Amino acid sequence: MKLHYGVCPVNRLGKGIDVAFHLALIAAIFVAVPSYSSAQEADVPPLAPKEAANYTPAIQLLPDTVAGLVRVPNLPRLRAAWKETNLGKLVEEESMKPFIEAQRARTKNYFESIGNKIGIRAEDLYDLSSGEVVLSWLPFEKDKRRPFAICAIADVRGKKVQTEQAVATIDKDLKAGGWVRQDVMHREQLIRVYNTKPKPGQLKVEQIAITYNDDRVIAADRDSVVTDLLDAVAGDPKGNAIDTLDDFKTVLTRSGQSMRAPIKEGGGTVAAEWFIQPFKMGRIIRESLDVDRGNQVDVIKLLENQGFDAIKAAGGIFAVAGQKYDLLHRGFILAPPTTKQPSRYEKAARILQFVNHPYAEIPLWVHEDTASFNRVHLRIEEAFWASETLINEAFGDEIFRDIIEGIRDDEDGPQIDIEKNVLPNLDDEIILLTDNTVPTALNSERMLVAIRVRDAEAIKLAIRKAMEVEPDASKMDVLPDVEIWRVQRGESEEDFDPELFGDLDLDFAEEETEKSAPLLDHWAIAVVDKGPGSDAGYLMFSSHPDLLVLSATRIQQGAEAGMGSAPSIQSIVESLKSLGCNEPAFDRVVRLKLSLRTKYELLREGKLKESDSIMAAIYRRSFEDEDGGQSDPLNAAKLPPLEEVEKYFNDGGSYFETTEDGWALTGFLLK
Secondary structure (H helix, E strand, C coil), X not given: CCCCCCCCCCXXXXXXXXXXXXXXXXXXXXXXXXXXXXXXXXXCCCCXXXXXXCCCCHHHCCECCCCEEEEECCHHHHHHHHCCCHHHHHHHCHHHHHHHHHHHHHHHHHHHHCCCCCCCCHHHHHHHCCCCEEEEEEECCCCCCCCEEEEEEEECCCCHHHHHHHHHHHHHHHHHCCCEEEEEEECCEEEEEEEXXXXXXXXXXXXXXXXXXXXXXEEECXXXXXXXXXXXXXXXXXXXXXXXXXXXXXXXXXXXXXXXXHHHHHXXXXXXXXXXXXXXXXXXXXXXXXXXXXXXXXXXHHHHHCCHHHCCEEEEEEEECCCCEXXXXXXXXXXXXXXXXXXXXXXXXXXXXXXXXXXXXXXXXXXXXXXXXEEEEECHHHHHHHHHHHHHHHHCCCCHHHHHHHHHHCCCCCCCCHHHHHHHHEEEEEEEEEEECCXXXXXXXXXXXXXXXXXXXXXXXXXXXXXXXXXXXXXECXXXXXXXXXXXXXXXXXXXXXXXXXXXXXXXXXXXCCCCCCCXXXXXXXXXXXXXXXXCEEEEEECCHHHHHHHHHHHHHCCCCCHHHCHHHHHHHHHHHHCCCCCCCEEEEECHHHHHHHHHHHHHCCCHHHXXXXXXXXXXHHHCCCCCCCCCCCCHHHCCCHHHCHHHCCCEEEEEEXXXXXXXXXXXXXX
16 A cells, blocks of 8 residues: 555643643544455445545645645545454444543533533544545634634545534534624635634734535634645645655654554555644643643753754554554654764753663563553763753753752751762663552552662762751661662651652742742662663662562562463564664563553542652642533543453554654554
8 A cells, every 4th residue: 555645633732631642542543444355445445546546635735834744645545444453443442432421522512611612523424524624723823813824634534414414513602602704705715704703802813714615624613724635736836745754754764664564564555644843832832721821941941942842743643453553653753963973963962862772672671560661771971961952041040050069068958979989880770660469559550660780879878868867758768789769759848858859840039939840759879780680770769669679579589481471461572573673772571451451440539639649749740620520521530441342452562762863652552
C-alpha cells in the first residue's frame, strides 16, 4: 500500500482530565484500520475510477502554515476494522456499555459547551465520510481574538443524501442555539456562515462556516479558511500546500520508510497519520486551554529563546490489525543540528544529549511484578550545565551559579560540590520503573529512578551531607552496608520545604505568595553499590521506601529471575529487536494491565486525584478547579471491575534512537 503524507485532529482541546480522556478516546477511534485484504473491505463500495481520479486529497489543499494535522486515509475501513482490535472489542464489551453510553452523552455536551466549534460532530463524520477525514489546526497569530482556527475536511463521494441530511440537521440545531446564518457564494459554491450575537464585554468571536458538494465537506470556525480551501480546489491557492513543505515530507517519508517492512511482514495497514510544527501547535494548545498565566513565565517563548526551536517538526504513521501488532507506530522528530559542536544544539537545548547505546537486557534487580521499565541514555553532566541559561532566563536573574555555589559554601547547607564531586561521578544511564501494590489504595502506585554511578562512594558522601541537613529525613537501618534515607514531610517542626521537583509556574509579584505543596510527601534515596544482582552501582530515588529497599536487596543479594525473565516481557523484547532496537537512546517495556491497575480502580472509585502519585499531584496543582465541583465528571463509577476487561490491555514497548537530524520513534501494542 502507498503511504500517504497527511494528518488531522479533533474539535478542540479541553482542560485537565477532560483533555486526557478525549485524546485517548479519539486516538483509540482514529488508529484502528485493518489490512486492505480483510473481509470487511468488501462492505465498502469502491469509487468509480473517474470519481476517484477527480478527488484532490486534503493535504494538497491545506496551506503549509498548518500547525498540526491528523489524517485518517479511509474512515469506512477504519470503522469496519475497529471491532477487530482489542480497543474495539473493549468498547463492545457488554459490561462497558453503561460507561460508553455515558461518554457518548458527555461528548455531545462537551462539544456543545466549548468555545470554538466547527458544527460537524464525530457522529456526523462517521455517517458522511466515504474516504479520508482530515482535521487540522491553523494559526492566526496576528488575530488576538481568534489566534487559531480548526478545520475538518471529509471525503463524501457517494454520500450526497446523507450529507444533505446532516447539514440540514446542523443548520436546525445551530439556529435553535441562537446562531444567525448568512449564505455566501464563493467559487460558485454556497458557504453557510453562522455567527453568534456577542454578549456584553465578550471579546471572543464565534463563527462556523460549512460548505459541501458531491466530493467533500469543509467545516471550520473561520470563514476565510473555507474560502481559501475553495480557492485551492479551483487551482488558485494563496500559497504552497502542506504536502510541499520540506519538513512535512521529511517527517512522513522517514516514518513511511520505517513502516514499510513491518507492514509487509505483518499484514497490517496504515490507519492514521499525524504531523505537527511544535511551537505553532504549542501556542494553539495554550490558547485552547484558555489559561490566564498573568505574570508567569511564557514557557513557549522561553524554550524558543533557549534553542529548542531546533525541533522543527514531528509526525508519524499508525498501522493496526497486523498479524503481530494490534497497534504499531513509526514516527520521526526533525531537529537538525544548529551547531557543529558535539552538543549539536545551542543554549539550553544542549540538554537534548540522548546517546545511542547497545541494547542491554533488563537488569535482574528489576523485580518480577514491575509494571513498566524505562531506560534512557543521557549525558547527564552536560545536560545539567546546559540548563543554566534556561533557569536564569526563567527567573530573570543570573541565579544558577549562585545556587550551585551556595550549596557548596553555605555553612548552614549541605556543602556539596556538585561540579567536582557529584556530576562527574554519574554515568549516562537512567532507569525509571513503576509498579503498584494490592489491594488498591491511594498509595499503591510506586515509582523508582535509578542513575548508574561511576564512583558510588563519592555520590554516597554527597547524599549523606544533603540528608543530614534535611529536617524531615531519617536513616533506615534495614540493609547492611546500604545507607537508605527516608523523608516524611511533617516529621519536623521546622518550616523547611525544599522541593525535589520544581516547575516553571513562576510569579514575580513582590508581595508574599502562598507556598506550593511538595509533589511528594514521602520518598527515599540511597546509593546502592554493585553486587551479585547488578554489574553497577546506582543512585536510587523512590516515591516509596519499600520499593527502594526491595530493589537494593535484589542487588545486594542477587536475583535469579526478574521482570526480564517473564515470557510476556521476552515477547516484547523480541519485538523491539525485530523492529530495529539495536542501539536505542531510550527503550521501554510495559505491562498495560499492571500499569493501569491502580489508576483504573481509583478512577472507578472517584479517588484518582487523591492518590499520592506524582501525576496526581501534578494534576491537583494544575487543574484542581477545572471539574466544576463534579465528584465524578467522567461517570467512571459505571466502569466494570478491571478483571472483566483487563484481557483487552495488551503488553507493549517503544524506543527511540538519535539520528543525524533528530530522533526516530517506534511504539507498539502486541496482538
